[in-house]
Amino acid sequence: MPWDVLSDEQREIRELVRTLTRERIAPRAAEIDESSEFPWDMVELFREHELLGLPFEERHGGTGTGTLTLLVAIEEVSRACATSGLILAVQELGALALKLAGSDPQKERWLPRLASGEWLAAYALTEPGSGSDSAAMRTVARRDGDGYVLDGGKRFITNAGVAGLYTVFAKTDPEAGHGGISCFVVEADAPGLEIGRIEPKMGIKGSTTGEVFLDGCRVPAESLVGSEGEGFRIAMRVLDRSRPGIGAQALGIAQGATDYALEYAKTRETMGKPIAQHQLVAAKLADMETACEAARGLLYRFGQMADDGVDGPELTKASAMAKLHCSDTAMWVTTEAVQILGGYGYIKEYPVERMMRDAKITQIYEGTNEVQRLVIAREMVREARSSLLAGVA
Numbered sequence: 001m002p003w004d005v006l007s008d009e010q011r012e013i014r015e016l017v018r019t020l021t022r023e024r025i026a027p028r029a030a031e032i033d034e035s036s037e038f039p040w041d042m043v044e045l046f047r048e049h050e051l052l053g054l055p056f057e058e059r060h061g062g063t064g065t066g067t068l069t070l071l072v073a074i075e076e077v078s079r080a081c082a083t084s085g086l087i088l089a090v091q092e093l094g095a096l097a098l099k100l101a102g103s104d105p106q107k108e109r110w111l112p113r114l115a116s117g118e119w120l121a122a123y124a125l126t127e128p129g130s131g132s133d134s135a136a137m138r139t140v141a142r143r144d145g146d147g148y149v150l151d152g153g154k155r156f157i158t159n160a161g162v163a164g165l166y167t168v169f170a171k172t173d174p175e176a177g178h179g180g181i182s183c184f185v186v187e188a189d190a191p192g193l194e195i196g197r198i199e200p201k202m203g204i205k206g207s208t209t210g211e212v213f214l215d216g217c218r219v220p221a222e223s224l225v226g227s228e229g230e231g232f233r234i235a236m237r238v239l240d241r242s243r244p245g246i247g248a249q250a251l252g253i254a255q256g257a258t259d260y261a262l263e264y265a266k267t268r269e270t271m272g273k274p275i276a277q278h279q280l281v282a283a284k285l286a287d288m289e290t291a292c293e294a295a296r297g298l299l300y301r302f303g304q305m306a307d308d309g310v311d312g313p314e315l316t317k318a319s320a321m322a323k324l325h326c327s328d329t330a331m332w333v334t335t336e337a338v339q340i341l342g343g344y345g346y347i348k349e350y351p352v353e354r355m356m357r358d359a360k361i362t363q364i365y366e367g368t369n370e371v372q373r374l375v376i377a378r379e380m381v382r383e384a385r386s387s388l389l390a391g392v393a
C-alpha cells in the first residue's frame with residue numbers, strides 16, 4: 001500500500017466517498033452544471049451514507065471522525081463535482097457557530113437535525129455593502145420582549161432557499177463597529193425571513209447563492225449564540241475552521257483536473273506520439289501534480305492541527321495558508337488542464353472548462369485571497385520569531 005498520512009479509519013471513509021464519487025456523483029456533475037439546479041439527489045446520497053454527519057460529534061448524531069476526515073471527504077467529492085463538495089463544506093460552515101459558541105440546549109436542539117441531513121445549514125454574514133469589511137454590516141437586531149427582531153438583508157448566501165437553518169450576524173449595537181455584532185440562529189420558517197434573488201453564476205452552478213431578507217424577523221431570545229457583541233469574534237473563529245473546507249474543495253477540483261489532463265495526454269497523439277511524451281506537456285503535468293501534493297500537505301496539516309486541539313493565532317495562520325494555497329493551485333492547475341486539452345479543453349463536452357470556472361470562486365469566498373494574505377502577514381508580524389539577523393548591527 002502506498003505511504004499515506006491517513007489512519008485506517010480515514011482511509012476507509014475516503015474509499016467509501018471515492019466509490020460514491022466515481023459511481024454516483026461524477027455521472028451527474030455535468031448535468032448539475034448545465035441545469036443550474038440544486039442537486040437534492042446528492043443531498044439524499046449524502047444522507048444515506050451519513051456524510052452530512054461528518055462535521056459533528058457522535059453525541060450530536062454525527063460520525064465523530066474529526067476535521068481531517070471531513071476535509072478528505074470534501075476533496076474526494078470535489079474531484080468530480082465542486083457543487084456537491086460545497087454541500088458538505090457548508091454543512092460545517094453553517095453549523096460552526098453553534099458548535100463553537102452554542103449552549104448545550106442549543107446544540108441539542110439544532111445539531112442532530114444537521115448531522116442527520118434533515119436540514120441543510122447556511123452562514124449569513126455578507127451584505128451588499130459589506131463583504132471583506134464585515135464590520136460595515138447594516139442588519140440590526142433589536143431586543144423586543146422575550147426575543148429579538150432582525151431587520152436587514154444578506155447577499156451571496158450559499159444554500160439560500162434550501163437551508164433549514166441560517167446562522168445570521170446582525171448588529172445589536174449599530175453604533176459600535178465589530179463589538180456591536182451578535183450571532184443568531186434563524187430557522188427557515190421564521191416569520192419575516194424571505195429569500196430574494198438566486199444569482200446566476202460562472203461556476204458551482206448547482207449551489208444556490210442568494211439574498212436573504214430579514215423584515216421584522218422575530219426570533220426567540222434562545223436564538224442568540226454566545227452573548228451580545230460576541231458575534232464578530234464568533235464569525236472569525238468560524239471562518240478559521242471553515243476556510244480549509246474551501247481549500248479541500250479547491251484541491252479536489254485541482255486533482256480532478258490533473259487526473260483528467262493526464263489521461264487525455266496519454267492518448268492524444270501529435271507528431272507521432274502521445275502529447276504526454278512531449279517535454280513541455282510532461283513538465284506541465286509534473287508541475288500540476290506537485291502543486292496538488294504541496295497544497296494537500298498544507299491542508300492535511302491544518303486538519304491534524306484542528307484534530308489535535310490547536311487554536312488561536314497558529315490555527316488562524318495555518319487555515320489562511322491552506323485556503324490560499326489550495327485555491328491558487330486550483331485556478332492555476334485548471335487553467336493548465338484546459339491548455340493541455342487544447343481546443344477540446346475549451347468546449348463543454350470535456351469537464352476541464354467547468355473545473356476552471358468552478359475553481360475561480362475558491363479564490364473569492366470565505367475571505368478573498370487578498371484577505372488571506374493580510375491575515376498571514378498579520379500573524380507573521382505578530383509572531384515573536386528569532387531571525388538570523390537579530391542582533392546584527
Ligand SMILES: Cc1cc2nc3c(=O)[nH]c(=O)nc-3n(C[C@H](O)[C@H](O)[C@H](O)COP(=O)(O)OP(=O)(O)OC[C@H]3O[C@@H](n4cnc5c(N)ncnc54)[C@H](O)[C@@H]3O)c2cc1C
Pocket residue numbers: 122123124125126129130131132133155156157158159201209361364365366367368369370371374
Ligand atoms: C458564490 C458565492 C457564494 C458565497 N457564499 C457566502 C455565504 O455562504 N455566506 C456569506 O456570508 N458570504 C458568502 N459569499 C460572499 C463572499 O464571501 C464575499 O463575496 C467575499 O468575502 C468578498 O466580499 P465582496 O464581494 O463584498 O468584495 P469586497 O470586499 O468589496 O472586495 C472587492 C475586492 O477588493 C479586495 N479587498 C477588499 N478589502 C481589501 C483590503 N483590505 N486589502 C486588499 N484587498 C482588499 C478583495 O480581495 C476583492 O478583490 C459568497 C460569494 C459568492 C460569490
